[in-house]
Amino acid sequence: MARYIFITGGVVSSLGKGLMAASLAALLQARGYRVRIRKFDPYLNVDPGTMSPYQHGEVYVTDDGAETDLDLGHYERFTGVSARQSDNITSGRVYRDIITRERRGDYLGATVQVIPHVTDAIKAFAQDATDDLDFVLCEIGGTVGDIEGLPFVEAIRQLRNELGREATAFVHVTLVPYIAAAGELKTKPTQHSVRELTGLGIQPDILLCRCEKPLPDSDRAKIALFCNVRKEAVIPALDAKSIYSVPLQYHAEGLDAEVLRHFGMTAPSPDLARWDDIVDRHQHPEGEVTIGVVGKYVGLQDAYKSLNEALVHGGMANRVKVNIRWIDAELFERDDDDEIAAHLEPMHGILVPGGFGERGSEGKIASVRFARERGVPFFGICLGMQMACIEGARNTAGIANASSTEFGPTIEPVVGIITEWMTAEGLEKRAEDGDLGGTMRLGAYDALLNGNSHVSTIYGATTISERHRHRYEVNAAYRDPLEKGGLVFSGMSPDGLLPEIIERPDHPWFIGVQFHPELKSRPFEPHPLFAGFIAAAVKQARLM
Numbered sequence: 234m235a236r237y238i239f240i241t242g243g244v245v246s247s248l249g250k251g252l253m254a255a256s257l258a259a260l261l262q263a264r265g266y267r268v269r270i271r272k273f274d275p276y277l278n279v280d281p282g283t284m285s286p287y288q289h290g291e292v293y294v295t296d297d298g299a300e301t302d303l304d305l306g307h308y309e310r311f312t313g314v315s316a317r318q319s320d321n322i323t324s325g326r327v328y329r330d331i332i333t334r335e336r337r338g339d340y341l342g343a344t345v346q347v348i349p350h351v352t353d354a355i356k357a358f359a360q361d362a363t364d365d366l367d368f369v370l371c372e373i374g375g376t377v378g379d380i381e382g383l384p385f386v387e388a389i390r391q392l393r394n395e396l397g398r399e400a401t402a403f404v405h406v407t408l409v410p411y412i413a414a415a416g417e418l419k420t421k422p423t424q425h426s427v428r429e430l431t432g433l434g435i436q437p438d439i440l441l442c443r444c445e446k447p448l449p450d451s452d453r454a455k456i457a458l459f460c461n462v463r464k465e466a467v468i469p470a471l472d473a474k475s476i477y478s479v480p481l482q483y484h485a486e487g488l489d490a491e492v493l494r495h496f497g498m499t500a501p502s503p504d505l506a507r508w509d510d511i512v513d514r515h516q517h518p519e520g521e522v523t524i525g526v527v528g529k530y531v532g533l534q535d536a537y538k539s540l541n542e543a544l545v546h547g548g549m550a551n552r553v554k555v556n557i558r559w560i561d562a563e564l565f566e567r568d569d570d571d572e573i574a575a576h577l578e579p580m581h582g583i584l585v586p587g588g589f590g591e592r593g594s595e596g597k598i599a600s601v602r603f604a605r606e607r608g609v610p611f612f613g614i615c616l617g618m619q620m621a622c623i624e625g626a627r628n629t630a631g632i633a634n635a636s637s638t639e640f641g642p643t644i645e646p647v648v649g650i651i652t653e654w655m656t657a658e659g660l661e662k663r664a665e666d667g668d669l670g671g672t673m674r675l676g677a678y679d680a681l682l683n684g685n686s687h688v689s690t691i692y693g694a695t696t697i698s699e700r701h702r703h704r705y706e707v708n709a710a711y712r713d714p715l716e717k718g719g720l721v722f723s724g725m726s727p728d729g730l731l732p733e734i735i736e737r738p739d740h741p742w743f744i745g746v747q748f749h750p751e752l753k754s755r756p757f758e759p760h761p762l763f764a765g766f767i768a769a770a771v772k773q774a775r776l777m
């Protein structure tokens with residue numbers, strides 16, 4: 234039977250609860266247990282799909298096509314367990330389902346209420362399909378005391394009552410701030426946060442105390458005393474050098490041992506060799522490369538979380554440090570060659586990531602041209618591939634007015650809206666003027682690669698499966714002129730209708746993909762496209 238570990242946060246947001254959950258799951262997994270991590274998001278959006286990356290960071294897409302919180306990316310990268318739609322729930326989804334049932338008359342005239350109807354739905358979500366698991370870790374978004382989070386806190390309180398202490402643990406993540414003027418760490422915010430939580434009926438079993446200076450033993454004892462937990466269950470969580478060293482650090486502080494003790498379980502020591510290996514690769518690189526990422530949401534790195542990590546993984550695969558320069562595409566909007574050269578000449582590789590809308594698109598197209606003309610490794614992802622096709626159309630296929638219908642009406646729609654595509658269930662159709670939420674081609678789809686292409690060498694395969702999130706596609710009607718201009722369509726959807734990959738055989742490394750390979754890269758298995766791109770950047774660095 235699965236045991237449940239509920240993770241709440243207190244004092245402030247951004248304490249890294251997601252990483253904490255991912256790290257604890259990785260440690261339990263390294264001891265041989267089967268784990269799954271779930272995320273409760275208290276906001277009212279049905280999913281983060283319609284939220285701005287500035288508000289919420291990246292939207293993480295699962296194999297089964299769910300648009301989810303970026304923490305699910307950490308979960309996958311740390312545990313290798315592919316997340317599903319059923320691993321992320323929001324208040325919006327819970328209320329939508331309940332109201333649909335209410336309208337259908339399913340409640341047989343009863344008054345529909347937060348307790349028990351909303352809390353029952355949350356409990357059912359936590360316990361759904363968990364039979365084959367040893368541990369289910371449930372992270373509650375936000376901070377204890379948030380009004381919208383209350384039904385979730387209430388639901389986990391009820392679960393403790395129903396399943397017992399032996400099957401549930403409460404881990405509370407808090408902040409122990411350092412006050413420079415006093416030269417001391419302060420435990421009071423943690424005490425207040427735990428008091429707030431106990432006021433809601435939850436006594437935490439383990440406290441994970443984020444701190445920027447080592448937590449003195451006396452403070453540990455004080456927190457234990459005031460917060461009613463064992464001293465050994467007060468786990469210091471000192472700021473880490475890199476996210477990949479967090480599991481090792483928490484293990485050294487006794488987190489996984491304390492969790493097992495809580496459940497009365499004994500297990501062999503965890504096998505952490507693969508964690509030691511990636512931390513070593515990350516912290517002792519044998520060289521470095523600089524990659525320019527020309528995008529729109531460069532002000533907030535969470536907007537490109539998985540991309541950032543996938544580049545780091547590509548660096549680990551090649552034992553080099555990857556310096557990422559986030560470049561605002563709007564800088565190149567005027568197509569000023571000197572300006573572009575000043576920014577892009579120092580780069581060993583240029584990447585144009587996914588994105589939405591016209592803003593910055595001319596700058597992205599100008600960056601593709603620079604990479605193509607100068608022979609600099611180029612990697613275009615989703616919108617980046619579409620921009621590479623528009624650049625190719627304009628500058629190597631003589632289609633001067635090439636554009637995307639995403640940017641407005643055009644006489645040369647080299648990129649156009651997808652209105653039909655095949656799924657495992659059959660033909661999927663979209664109305665051009667439908668709702669924005671849930672109208673994209675989402676999730677894992679197969680693609681077939683040309684046997685003699687650069688990408689098939691990189692993958693070592695001719696059938697691949699990758700995750701998608703797009704509403705537009707490269708228009709296959711332009712295949713001939715684009716290929717005559719040197720841009721080869723080297724991967725297509727199995728029905729041969731949707732271009733999935735383009736490449737330039739006359740260039741050292743020029744690849745554009747319609748999907749998001751960054752979503753499937755893991756530190757232990759760097760994605761072949763990222764490993765290959767960074768290897769090409771290493772070569773480029775030698776030439777410069």
Ligand code: GLN
Nearest residue numbers: 587588615616703704705
């Ligand atoms: N905006 C483009 C589309 O909808 C690209 C999407 C993306 O980069 N994820 O097709």
